[in-house]
Amino acid sequence: MRSYRGLFRTPEFTPFFLTASVQVAASTVSGLAMATLVYSSTGSPLLAALAMFGPSLAQVVGAMTLLSAADRLPPRAATTGMALLFGVATAALAVPGLPVWAAFVILLGEGLVASLGGGVRYGLLNEILSRDGYLVGRSLLNMSVGGMQICGFAVGGVLVNGLTARGTLLVGAGLYFAAAAVARFGLGARPPRAAGRPSVGETRRTNALLWSVTARRYVYIGLWVPNGLIVGCESLYVAYAPHHAGLLFACSAAGMLLGDVVIGRFVSRRRRARLATPLGLLLAVPYLVFAVRPPLAIAVVAVASACIGYSASLVLQERLMALTPEELSGHALGLHTSGMLTMQGVGAAVAGGVAQWTSPATAMAVMAAVSVAVTVSLAPGLRSRPPVPGVGSPARES
Numbered sequence: 001m002r003s004y005r006g007l008f009r010t011p012e013f014t015p016f017f018l019t020a021s022v023q024v025a026a027s028t029v030s031g032l033a034m035a036t037l038v039y040s041s042t043g044s045p046l047l048a049a050l051a052m053f054g055p056s057l058a059q060v061v062g063a064m065t066l067l068s069a070a071d072r073l074p075p076r077a078a079t080t081g082m083a084l085l086f087g088v089a090t091a092a093l094a095v096p097g098l099p100v101w102a103a104f105v106i107l108l109g110e111g112l113v114a115s116l117g118g119g120v121r122y123g124l125l126n127e128i129l130s131r132d133g134y135l136v137g138r139s140l141l142n143m144s145v146g147g148m149q150i151c152g153f154a155v156g157g158v159l160v161n162g163l164t165a166r167g168t169l170l171v172g173a174g175l176y177f178a179a180a181a182v183a184r185f186g187l188g189a190r191p192p193r194a195a196g197r198p199s200v201g202e203t204r205r206t207n208a209l210l211w212s213v214t215a216r217r218y219v220y221i222g223l224w225v226p227n228g229l230i231v232g233c234e235s236l237y238v239a240y241a242p243h244h245a246g247l248l249f250a251c252s253a254a255g256m257l258l259g260d261v262v263i264g265r266f267v268s269r270r271r272r273a274r275l276a277t278p279l280g281l282l283l284a285v286p287y288l289v290f291a292v293r294p295p296l297a298i299a300v301v302a303v304a305s306a307c308i309g310y311s312a313s314l315v316l317q318e319r320l321m322a323l324t325p326e327e328l329s330g331h332a333l334g335l336h337t338s339g340m341l342t343m344q345g346v347g348a349a350v351a352g353g354v355a356q357w358t359s360p361a362t363a364m365a366v367m368a369a370v371s372v373a374v375t376v377s378l379a380p381g382l383r384s385r386p387p388v389p390g391v392g393s394p395a396r397e398s
Contacts, residue, residue, distance in 0.1 A: 004140050004265070012128050013137070015186025020121060021144045022179040023083060028152030029159065030090050030172030032246065034107070035238050037165035041100060045239035045360055046352030050104070053235045055111030056345030062115020063338035068206060069198035070119025071330040075127070076187040078120045080180050085113055087176030094169035114341070119334020123193060126321075126329045135318045139264020142314065146257025150250045157246030193330055206331050210324070218381035219320050221374075223313055223336050226280050228343025229371040230306070232351030233287050233364040239352075240360040244296055251300045255307030263311040269318070276315045276382050280375035283309025287368030293361040313340075316382075 007013050031052045039048035069078075089110050093103055122138070129137045159168040196202065211217060234252060237245040259279070263272060286306035289298065317336065324332040347367065354363035 004136065007129070007133070007137055007140060010128060010133075012186075012188055015182055016124065016128060017141065017144065018186065019079060019083070019179050019183045020141055021148050022175055022182065023086070024145050024148040025152045026086070026090070026172045026175035026179065028149050029156040029175065030093070030169050032153055032156040032249070033160055033165040033168035033172065034093060034103070036160050037169075038100060038103070039238055039242070040165070044352075045236060045355045046349070047100070048238050049232075049235035049348040049352035049355075050345075051107065052238075053231060053344050053348035055107040055114070056341035056343075057349070058108045058111030059115045059338040059345070060342040062112050063203075063335055063342065064207070065200045065203055066112075066115055066198070067119060067331055067334050067338065068203040070116050070123055070334040071194035071328070072192045072196060072198040073116075073120065074192055075120055075124040075190050076183060078116065079124070079183040079187065082113055082117055082120070083176050083180035083183060086110060087173045087180065090169055090176060091173040094166040094173070096166065111341075111345070115338045116334065118337020118341075119330045122333035122337070123330025124187075124190070126326070126333070127190065127193070134321060135269075135314060136264060138317060139260050139314055142260040142264070142311075143257050146253045146260065149253035150257070153246045153249035153253065194327055206328065207335060210328065210332055210335060213323065214381070216320065216323050218378060219316050219323065220336065220339060222276060222280065222378050222382055223316050223320070224339040224343040225374050226283060226371045227310070227313065227340055228345075228347035229367045229374070230283050230287065230309075230347070231344040232347030232349075232367045233290075235348035236351055236355055236360040236364055239355060240290075240364070241296065241299070247296075247300065248303055251304040252307040255304040256310045259308035259311030260314060262308075263314050272315050272318065276312050276319075277375060277379040279309045279312035279315065280378075281309070281372060282306065283312060284368045284371035284375065287364055288372075289365075290361045290368070291365035293359075319382075 008017075035048045035052040038051040039045075042048075089106050092098075092106055125137055125141070126134055156168060159171060163171070211220070234249070237248040241248060263275070263279070267275070283306055286302040289302045294302065317333075320332060320336060321329065351363045351367050354366055358366075
């Protein structure tokens, strides 16, 4: 499947797409509101960064304990239930007088529940579409993420200024409830992809199996670490330019959208396979300009061009699916998402800590330099030919 139009002719894809898109809008609006609320209350770049990306740190706990449920829960029920929980939690964050520590407890709880989200969502996508259609479908979803983030950060900035941060959180909660309704009444009832009960032991065993092949390890590290380090840069937009953070976020989303369109729609699979490292470098190198604290116009160009490099994740996800048996696709994609979001939380924490001791601009340049070093070190392993899908010993690619 090579056409975006063809995706919407596939049964269930339209409600799936709408559910995912509305949830992205909800998390974007609420994340900006929460970061603004914490920064205005504390004046701390570290706490503002953690308010926006810190919940991702809880993903590592979920990835180690809950992830086996991604293939062992009915997808519609799991998708609906998680959206409802996020709506309730976001509404709770808007309660006046809520202490900062209590807000972080709620945010970490959201992160723990979200550790299942990627596995449930993208495992379902893999069921709705054929394997040949997965990358085009994921590309379109990433484009939706970019579009929703552009709109969400722009609208969120207006709402925060006009409606207050707490009022904006209530808007985010309403969007989560809308996503839950679309999932419940738009998606069909499907059985779990795998038999058996989810458990901590099963989660750890499957994680170990997925990690056991060298080619998959390189892919996972490539999906997690460079991405997380650059999200650390993004977590400092509020501290770097408090009055223009929405613009920087919108430009980063626009760059990501452009990269996903080009790589997912117009570049052949053979050429894509060679682009993981160049795109990873593009993701980091433009951020080095922040070492000299550039004016806003140059910062906008650097951010937009760098975020085209996020499309490296499309290349690596396609490689991951080629290395993974279908019955473990939800778990494998959930491990990718949980690890990526965990590293984003780590990146935000590290970047915020560096900014506390130096400045937001210096911290962004440091994170970018480390990302370049990691991408270069991974290049030899990502150039090797992957084995055929399987969990155990590697074999020649078909």
